[in-house]
Amino acid sequence: MLSIHNLHASIDEKRILKGINLEIKPGEVHAIMGPNGSGKSTLASVLAGREDYTVTDGSVTFNGKDLLELSPEERAGEGLFLAFQYPVEIPGLSTTNFIKTAVNEVRKYRGEEALDAVAFLKLMKEKMAMTNIDQTLLSRSLNEGFSGGEKKRNEVFQMAMLQPKLAILDETDSGLDIDAIRIVANGVNKLRSKDNAVLLVTHYQRLLDYIVPDVIHVLYNGQIVKSGPKELALELEERGYDFIKEQFKAEA
Amino acid sequence: MNNELSAIEKTVLTDYKYGFVTEIEVDEAPPGLNEDTIRFISAKKNEPEWMLEWRLKAYNHWLKMQEPNWANIKYDPINYQDIKYYSAPKQKKKVNSLDEIDPELRKTFEKLGISLDEQKRLSGVAIDAVIDSVSIGTTFKEQLAELGIIFCSISEAIQEHPELVKKYIGSVVPITDNYFSALNSAVFSDGSFCYIPKGVRCPMELSTYFRINAEGTGQFERTLLIADEGSYVSYLEGCTAPIRDENQLHAAVVELIAHENAEIKYSTVQNWYPGDKDGKGGIYNFVTKRGICQGAHAKISWTQVETGSSITWKYPSVILKGDYSVGEFYSVAVTNNHQQADTGTKMMHLGKNTRSRIVSKGISAGVSNNSYRGLVHVGKNAANARNFSQCDSLLLGDKCGAHTFPYIEVKNNTAVVEHEATTSKIGEDQIFYCNQRGIDTETAVALIINGFAKEVMNQLPMEFAVEAQKLLAISLEGSVG
Numbered sequence: 230m231l232s233i234h235n236l237h238a239s240i241d242e243k244r245i246l247k248g249i250n251l252e253i254k255p256g257e258v259h260a261i262m263g264p265n266g267s268g269k270s271t272l273a274s275v276l277a278g279r280e281d282y283t284v285t286d287g288s289v290t291f292n293g294k295d296l297l298e299l300s301p302e303e304r305a306g307e308g309l310f311l312a313f314q315y316p317v318e319i320p321g322l323s324t325t326n327f328i329k330t331a332v333n334e335v336r337k338y339r340g341e342e343a344l345d346a347v348a349f350l351k352l353m354k355e356k357m358a359m360t361n362i363d364q365t366l367l368s369r370s371l372n373e374g375f376s377g378g379e380k381k382r383n384e385v386f387q388m389a390m391l392q393p394k395l396a397i398l399d400e401t402d403s404g405l406d407i408d409a410i411r412i413v414a415n416g417v418n419k420l421r422s423k424d425n426a427v428l429l430v431t432h433y434q435r436l437l438d439y440i441v442p443d444v445i446h447v448l449y450n451g452q453i454v455k456s457g458p459k460e461l462a463l464e465l466e467e468r469g470y471d472f473i474k475e476q477f478k479a480e481a
Numbered sequence: 482m483n484n485e486l487s488a489i490e491k492t493v494l495t496d497y498k499y500g501f502v503t504e505i506e507v508d509e510a511p512p513g514l515n516e517d518t519i520r521f522i523s524a525k526k527n528e529p530e531w532m533l534e535w536r537l538k539a540y541n542h543w544l545k546m547q548e549p550n551w552a553n554i555k556y557d558p559i560n561y562q563d564i565k566y567y568s569a570p571k572q573k574k575k576v577n578s579l580d581e582i583d584p585e586l587r588k589t590f591e592k593l594g595i596s597l598d599e600q601k602r603l604s605g606v607a608i609d610a611v612i613d614s615v616s617i618g619t620t621f622k623e624q625l626a627e628l629g630i631i632f633c634s635i636s637e638a639i640q641e642h643p644e645l646v647k648k649y650i651g652s653v654v655p656i657t658d659n660y661f662s663a664l665n666s667a668v669f670s671d672g673s674f675c676y677i678p679k680g681v682r683c684p685m686e687l688s689t690y691f692r693i694n695a696e697g698t699g700q701f702e703r704t705l706l707i708a709d710e711g712s713y714v715s716y717l718e719g720c721t722a723p724i725r726d727e728n729q730l731h732a733a734v735v736e737l738i739a740h741e742n743a744e745i746k747y748s749t750v751q752n753w754y755p756g757d758k759d760g761k762g763g764i765y766n767f768v769t770k771r772g773i774c775q776g777a778h779a780k781i782s783w784t785q786v787e788t789g790s791s792i793t794w795k796y797p798s799v800i801l802k803g804d805y806s807v808g809e810f811y812s813v814a815v816t817n818n819h820q821q822a823d824t825g826t827k828m829m830h831l832g833k834n835t836r837s838r839i840v841s842k843g844i845s846a847g848v849s850n851n852s853y854r855g856l857v858h859v860g861k862n863a864a865n866a867r868n869f870s871q872c873d874s875l876l877l878g879d880k881c882g883a884h885t886f887p888y889i890e891v892k893n894n895t896a897v898v899e900h901e902a903t904t905s906k907i908g909e910d911q912i913f914y915c916n917q918r919g920i921d922t923e924t925a926v927a928l929i930i931n932g933f934a935k936e937v938m939n940q941l942p943m944e945f946a947v948e949a950q951k952l953l954a955i956s957l958e959g960s961v962g
Contacts (some may be wrong), residue, residue, distance in 0.1 A: 279913055280909070280913070301913060301917050302919050302920060302921050304917075305918055305919035311917050313914065313917075317911050317914045319911055319914075319929055321931070321933050321934070321935040321936070322928050322929065322935075327915075330924065331920055334918075334921070335918075370932065387918065391918070391919070
């Protein structure tokens with residue numbers, strides 16, 4: 230579904246990603262872990278098409294298409310979703326109205342007809358129940374005055390509404406207490422299927438207690454330095470990232 | 482982000498879709514302004530002597546005045562002798578019914594999406610259509626007359642209801658008020674007149690549609706609206722003009738009078754031609770709008786959506802004379818490319834327990850400049866007066882400007898005056914967030930600005946609100962890359 234080959238990216242001349250290779254198949258959940266500043270969020274942003282970053286080398290194929298050639302909205306249309314670490318606020322724009330616009334724009338991209346009010350409401354009700362989100366939150370201005378947990382739940386709800394092929398969750402657990410993490414993780418688990426894939430970007434192991442990944446990759450200094458099964462997370466938790474750093478230095 | 486222009490800063494040409502010219506024969510005065518011009522206009526209109534005298538008095542006063550220069554706008558000096566002060570579509574004779582209107586004129590209004598055909602209108606809005614200087618027709622006149630409502634052009638009102646015109650014209654905006662209102666008083670050629678009798682609730686929206694068509698003309702209309710005791714009216718005003726290289730002057734005067742327990746809701750969607758992307762051409766919109774809450778518990782609310790004009794310079798105001806009277810001002814002003822706007826309101830609290838509310842939303846893009854200027858005055862007898870003002874500015878890109886000039890004068894220590902102001906920028910972050918959800922940049926900007934302006938949009942009558950939302954999006958089309 231997603232193949233990343235030798236991806237290099239920089240911001241303001243500063244090299245952040247230095248040759249990422251990653252292969253994700255439908256139905257899989259991958260986790261990317263790593264210390265602060267290793268390039269985790271950069272990878273998420275580059276995949277979503279954020280303009281601040283310049284791709285200097287490498288390629289990314291998503292469902293057979295050259296992802297790097299597509300605009301951010303086209304990537305969304307192709308089924309790529311990014312749950313933001315810091316969801317933005319848009320005052321005066323109701324969350325429902327925003328999501329309705331998003332759903333219909335994506336449908337338009339796919340050559341499908343826009344959902345009418347009735348069909349949209351039906352879909353919304355279904356996904357609200359699935360992700361356990363409150364109606365009042367959706368009638369408020371987008372993310373305005375939302376607590377950290379509400380913002381992240383809103384991200385998961387949007388993901389449910391857009392039904393992406395690949396969902397990238399950028400530090401979705403940051404700033405959340407354990408109950409909020411459980412709620413968010415529940416939502417994500419319900420959305421897992423054999424046809425879609427999830428890429429979790431996280432600093433801590435604790436999210437992985439609730440969303441169990443198939444593969445864990447350790448990102449350090451812009452490269453994936455280690456990949457392994459879910460047990461790798463426990464090792465990291467126990468030993469910290471220092472052993473990775475030392476190992477990497479020794480190899481270098 | 483690092484080089485040249487960011488996505489938000491890339492400003493391209495906005496297409497102005499109302500920029501066509503109607504080919505019609507006109508009856509016009511030669512350019513220039515002197516007493517003869519005024520006599521010519523007055524004679525054309527077959528006006529009574531008192532009206533001509535009033536005009537001449539205004540003209541002579543105007544001659545002694547200086548053009549003001551305190552606004553935060555820049556423009557080349559206007560040569561008042563180059564302007565044509567009267568231009569009227571040539572009609573064969575006086576029209577008795579709307580069916581007799583020149584088909585070319587009718588087509589013009591059809592093109593603007595305004596049907597003058599009463600049968601075809603479903604929304605139930607009565608319209609007075611003004612092209613260049615004269616009113617070409619008013620719809621739903623008979624139905625309104627049954628309720629005692631007078632809705633016609635001001636020229637007609639001068640003929641048919643001279644006592645009302647004489648009593649109220651210049652009572653809110655005196656001829657000596659300011660440079661442009663004095664000029665208007667001298668040369669105004671038409672406009673709308675409306676009178677709602679005691680206790681009548683006007684059953685439909687009343688609307689005036691202004692269109693400048695002829696080249697080299699100024700448009701000076703005069704609107705006079707009187708709501709007698711306990712009455713209610715909602716009034717809409719729309720404006721467009723053809724695309725021309727020259728700047729055209731629009732100096733209108735609007736006077737509203739709300740008697741005891743009466744309510745006037747006045748909404749404007751102003752979409753005069755704003756000039757091209759290099760700032761060439763466009764309308765100078767220098768308008769004086771003022772209402773008076775004459776009696777107790779009267780209420781006047783101004784709602785304006787200003788997207789057009791190369792320069793907008795106006796302050797719809799309310800004089801709160803009656804005790805417990807209420808004044809409101811809701812404004813969205815959009816400036817793009819080289820547009821300039823210096824707009825806001827004045828709330829003059831004279832009566833006791835008077836209240837006012839100001840909500841101003843300025844949106845600037847391109848290299849435009851957008852200023853809010855407002856005065857809240859509380860007189861010494863205005864015990865317990867209350868005002869709340871909120872002025873928000875939204876910037877697109879970093880080459881435009883937003884300014885806020887709030888003036889507060891309080892002469893009564895029981896008054897409560899509150900002012901809040903914010904300035905924000907449409908962030909790359911907001912746009913990217915929308916993009917990531919599949920929403921393209923144009924649509925994202927429209928969503929963000931409509932969200933920003935929502936509080937004001939909610940004040941507009943339904944059928945106008947939808948139009949206004951579209952207009953906001955169109956005005957900023959291409960202001961983000």
